[in-house]
Amino acid sequence: MASESQYQAFLDTLKDEGLRRELVGVEALNARIIRVKGRDYVNLASNDYLALRFNKALIARASEWAGRYGVGSGASRLVTGNLDLFERLETKIAKLKQKPAALIMASGFQANAAVLQALFDRAVLGAEPLVFADKLNHASMHFGCKAAGIRQLRYRHGDPAHLAELLTQYQADNRPKFILTESVFSMDGDVAPLGEIGRLAREHKATLIVDDAHATGILGEGGRGRSDEADIAIGTFSKALGGFGAYVACTGSLRDYLVNRCSGFIYSTALPPPVLGVIDAALDLLPGLDAQRAYVARLATKFRGGAHQMGLSTGTSSTQIVPLLAGPAEAALALNGRLRDAGFWATAIRPPTVPQDTARVRLAFTAAHDDADADRLLDVLKEKAGQSAKKV
Numbered sequence: 001m002a003s004e005s006q007y008q009a010f011l012d013t014l015k016d017e018g019l020r021r022e023l024v025g026v027e028a029l030n031a032r033i034i035r036v037k038g039r040d041y042v043n044l045a046s047n048d049y050l051a052l053r054f055n056k057a058l059i060a061r062a063s064e065w066a067g068r069y070g071v072g073s074g075a076s077r078l079v080t081g082n083l084d085l086f087e088r089l090e091t092k093i094a095k096l097k098q099k100p101a102a103l104i105m106a107s108g109f110q111a112n113a114a115v116l117q118a119l120f121d122r123a124v125l126g127a128e129p130l131v132f133a134d135k136l137n138h139a140s141m142h143f144g145c146k147a148a149g150i151r152q153l154r155y156r157h158g159d160p161a162h163l164a165e166l167l168t169q170y171q172a173d174n175r176p177k178f179i180l181t182e183s184v185f186s187m188d189g190d191v192a193p194l195g196e197i198g199r200l201a202r203e204h205k206a207t208l209i210v211d212d213a214h215a216t217g218i219l220g221e222g223g224r225g226r227s228d229e230a231d232i233a234i235g236t237f238s239k240a241l242g243g244f245g246a247y248v249a250c251t252g253s254l255r256d257y258l259v260n261r262c263s264g265f266i267y268s269t270a271l272p273p274p275v276l277g278v279i280d281a282a283l284d285l286l287p288g289l290d291a292q293r294a295y296v297a298r299l300a301t302k303f304r305g306g307a308h309q310m311g312l313s314t315g316t317s318s319t320q321i322v323p324l325l326a327g328p329a330e331a332a333l334a335l336n337g338r339l340r341d342a343g344f345w346a347t348a349i350r351p352p353t354v355p356q357d358t359a360r361v362r363l364a365f366t367a368a369h370d371d372a373d374a375d376r377l378l379d380v381l382k383e384k385a386g387q388s389a390k391k392v
């Protein structure tokens with residue numbers, strides 16, 4: 001039997017290294033303000049990029065569908081949980097993603113964990129597939145690869161030349177090939193060079209899988225994200241779409257395959273109707289939100305410009321996600337503490353979520369922020385908080 005003291009020793013080590021994580025209770029007053037221990041903060045740590053979480057249309061459809069269809073789906077999709085709402089919604093998702101079909105999954109993490117495991121199944125493919133993956137891919141993608149028992153061939157972050165090198169190395173190997181990348185990287189806010197990656201995928205007959213979590217809703221025409229080059233797009237409704245749940249957009253036959261082979265789909269209860277209502281209403285709103293998308297991009301660009309003028313590093317960010325690089329974990333915690341003192345709630349991101357010595361404070365701009373928020377944040381950084389941020 002495992003001893004509790006072994007787990008405690010692990011926690012103690014994390015604490016010594018400044019890496020212990022703690023849950024903090026928060027109250028969300030609206031999409032902009034959170035209250036923590038009685039104090040109000042501007043929330044710079046939310047992925048609710050379009051500020052849809054409190055949108056009246058989403059709330060109304062959630063309650064309407066709860067009233068009409070119940071608050072739970074009662075079973076997995078293959079048993080009796082396949083309410084006809086699912087297939088209607090999946091048609092909408094496939095249209096948004098411009099793919100032939102789509103399948104709703106429970107969450108973004110679960111989708112990557114379960115779908116990748118099913119896609120990389122050696123028993124089905126007849127061999128261990130060759131999976132070329134960006135080094136900074138999200139933990140859920142690593143989890144899916146690990147669950148499939150495959151070894152990833154990891155290329156340098158955002159570097160198509162390195163990917164090309166690896167693909168060439170394996171040119172004569174005729175095992176099935178996959179390329180795996182995020183479209184917008186969650187901790188860096190930079191974009192994958194998908195045009196070049198797509199070209200390499202075609203040249204080497206590799207299946208391109210794109211995790212579009214941080215682009216769906218907020219980037220691309222009508223908010224469709226950045227997965228045009230992808231053979232398979234995976235994404236979540238928990239970020240710019242304000243709700244919960246996830247999707248895989250792919251061909252009809254792959255969808256059928258997942259329904260038959262993806263254990264995370266087969267053995268899990270179908271999403272509840274109120275959650276589906278939120279997804280449905282958000283998808284209806286998306287095409288009309290160009291102004292919000294442009295607004296968020298402008299705020300982030302303005303903030304980056306101000307930070308760079310002060311000599312602060314925002315890494316390779318070019319989207320609504322803007323990291324303030326600090327280096328050591330303690331420096332990120334100190335910077336975060338100073339921002340909190342000034343009334344901004346952000347999160348220090350430390351290893352193992354990001355590589356050693358690249359700890360940072362991750363800021364995310366949303367449609368709920370205004371110019372005054374960005375200006376005041378820059379003023380605070382100018383005054384004192386910038387002391388722990390890394391200079392470019």
Ligand SMILES: Cc1ncc(COP(=O)(O)O)c(C=O)c1O
Nearest residue numbers: 107108109138186211213236238
């Ligand atoms: C790139 C990426 N993929 C997947 C996920 C997981 O999505 P969800 O929060 O819906 O589980 C996240 C969010 O943390 C993410 O950043």
